Amino acid sequence: MYVAVKGGERAINNAHAWLAEERRGDPSVAELSVAQIREQLSLAVNRVMAEGSLYDPDLAALAIKQARGDLIEAIFLVRAYRTTLPRFGASRPVDTAAMACDRRISATFKDLPGGQVLGPTFDYTHRLLDFKLAAEGEAPNAPERDTTAEPVPHVTGFLNREGLIEQAPQDDTTPPDLTREPLELPADRALRLQALTRADEGFTLSMAYSTQRGYARNHAFVGELRIGTVPVEMEIPELGFAIEIGEMVLTECETVNQFKGSKTEPPQFTRGYGLVFGQTERKAISMALVDRALRWEELGEDNVGAPAQDAEFVLYHSDNIQATGFLEHIKLPHYVDFQSELELVRKLRREVEASDRREAAE
């Protein structure tokens, strides 16, 4: 129960002023610029864009600065800003096959058209702290190599040719949008993918990990992981044609999963899909595993009761802004609520004590 109370205004104003001072930290240390955050903490920026569900690196960097590096708070700021924007339209679906790839690897095929391109990855680093970064150094330079304009086809395309993998036939239905209609169950795959791409990275990772440890194991291979830039095209009604309205970095993960077949499907490989804003590969792989686990019903698999198969559990607990909003509200004044609880416990206590006394007297 909420009751309006007055007071605390001065305390709140002073708390905000102190927050601003603490945000700045020691003034003898140079202040961070938004551009520095955008350029040098770019993976944090990418996470805020993905889970804030708004692609704008400058805004995400500003949110990180304002939130003092608390990424969920930054995501909250971006989500709040997003709701103030008029929506001009929806893009054509991006063509990830035409991505200008910074990174493209496959764990299932060693030699594949387009090759294994590692990109700027942490994968083969030794995870030893690099104290050179604590000192100012010259800007590093990455080596370059001549490129051949070679197509980089999707790996699942090769398996498709043998008919050994489930098809993903093109269809052009307008997808449901959970930012316009509340998320209701049963949720079709398009709605699940929208929820998962903006879901909390930690939650999605843990759900995916649970499937690997045996809770609805689905034997995932990373068929392909690619990170790179795609153009975004939108129909412009006043022009009568579509134009590119920008470009964005995306991470795409396609898993290839073992499947023994079911009552309706022959033995073949099935697929899980992850597509996330920015360079966000842990999230994209997690998304693909969870997407695959949630597809048990349409593939005719058994529901083994695993958390990752439970669409209600996954989709209703994956949004960190909903979660943190509900979690953190319990620290706000509940004086009247608590007062009634207090009265109730006192009353119960009196009743128990009275009955104890009666029993002792008998």
Next chain:
Amino acid sequence: MADPEAPRKAWMGLMARAPEGRVSALLDRASPRPAFTWLRAPEVGSAMVRGRAGGTGAPFNLGEMTVTRCALTLDSGETGHAYVQGRRKADAEAAALVDALMQTDAADDLRRKVLDPLEAEAKARTSARAAKAAATKVDFFTMVRGDD
């Protein structure tokens, strides 16, 4: 049949992706700004970006991006439109002016002084990344197996 709108699509897309301030700078270097009236003053909004399940299947909503748009009419009558990525009202104005001027006699001059440089810069950015990616491509080789 060739798309008659292809050149316009290309220059609008090029300006949508240009770095902040670049279209304004090139336009101001190329010519004085013509007089115009707003059809739609610059406004910041969003576009819902879609992907496809499995890369090729049914569309789903991936998330939004920020977009700035505007439309204007030159005093000589041509209408220019702009949709540019991000929150960039000045860049949207410059892009709409270029779009309108590209429908006038100034088109050749603007192509040389604004669009060609933008295109070259975009190509340079893309090819620099592609060259760095290519340098991280794995060349597999098989170790010789010892038989002795």
